[in-house]
Amino acid sequence: xxxxxxxxxxxxxxxxxxxxxxxxxxxxxxxxxxxxxxxxxxxxxxxxxxxxxxxxxxxxxxxxxxxxxxxxxxxxxxxxxxxxx
Numbered sequence: 001x002x003x004x005x006x007x008x009x010x011x012x013x014x015x016x017x018x019x020x021x022x023x024x025x026x027x028x029x030x031x032x033x034x035x036x037x038x039x040x041x042x043x044x045x046x047x048x049x050x051x052x053x054x055x056x057x058x059x060x061x062x063x064x065x066x067x068x069x070x071x072x073x074x075x076x077x078x079x080x081x082x083x084x085x
Contacts, residue, residue, distance in 0.1 A: 028067040036070035037080070049077070 001009075020035030031039070036059065040047055047059040047070075057077040060069045072080075 027065060028069055031068055031070055033070050033072060033076075036068065039068070
């Protein structure tokens with residue numbers, strides 16, 4: 001990778017991070033909870049919910065071959081469900 005490509009790509013990554021994308025692995029994109037919840041509400045998406053290690057929950061939806069995820073505590077997930085009910 002040349003320096004120009006590295007700088008352009010890094011600026012795009014920083015811009016994405018500033019807008020709520022906290023990390024990306026292959027086709028999986030971790031969103032900050034505020035952004036994830038906003039998108040789910042705005043587009044009436046029902047995310048897939050999976051319990052994971054350490055009393056955590058992963059919420060996920062797929063669009064155009066990309067997996068958008070958020071990981072939060074089970075306690076926070078339960079409180080979110082109560083507010084939306």
